[in-house]
Amino acid sequence: MRLLPNHLDPDRQRLLMAEVRRILDRAPLYSPAMPRSGNPLSVRMSNCGPLGWLSERSGYRYSPTHPVTGEPWPAIPDMVLDLWRAATGVGYLPEACLINYYGPDARLGQHRDQDEDAPEAPILSISLGDTALFRLGGPERKSPSRSVRLSSGDVVVLEGPSRHWYHGVDRILPGTSRLLPEGGRFNLTLRRVTKP
Ligand code: MD6
Ligand code: FE
Secondary structure, three states: OEEEOOOOOHHHHHHHHHHHHHHHHHOOOEOOEOOOOOOEOOOEEEEEOOEEEEEEOOEEEEEOEOOOOOOEOOOOOHHHHHHHHHHHOOOOOOOEEEEEEEOOOOOEEEEOOOOOOOOOOOEEEEEEEOEEEEEEOOOOOOOOOEEEEEOOOOEEEEOHHHHHOOEEEEEEEOOOOOOOOOOOEEEEEEEOOOOO
């Protein structure tokens, strides 16, 4: 995992949040269901880009439309695509930008990102708002793990072997950022879905 601490300065964080708000006006956050149980995840989600990642009772999938509104997802903002180009160095663009919102009690269990048909493509994530305690493990669920603090403006690239490693968010630290008036944390996760 490559961590780019403070990759976005506070002005760029505010610009990006304004873009995220515009996206959420058209593609509102919703509560996804966990596969099988159908229980709601504590994280609320939306997407932008040609494809959006969905968690549903029937499983995980990518969809070109919002599960509640039925509308196509808004485009990925140019500043986000520029960041992808600069930070990953790859010659193709991401197709999915998952928008996660964590309230004070939200968390995200340990998982691997493996619903993509582009296993070599890096994954890039951007953190905005309150600091998260992110846990990075290894190739197996039982692999040793370490905790990494992700603060507002930090960018993470999972590439090489770490592309397929377990990771999750143990919790967020409320009150650690003033970027979001409502508190909490946004994370944007950019992925290539189809073979480049
Ligand atoms: C989060 N991030 O930071 C959750 N996945 O809220 C992820 O699940 C993630 O940060 C793949 C690559 C980078 C990530
Ligand atoms: Fe992930």
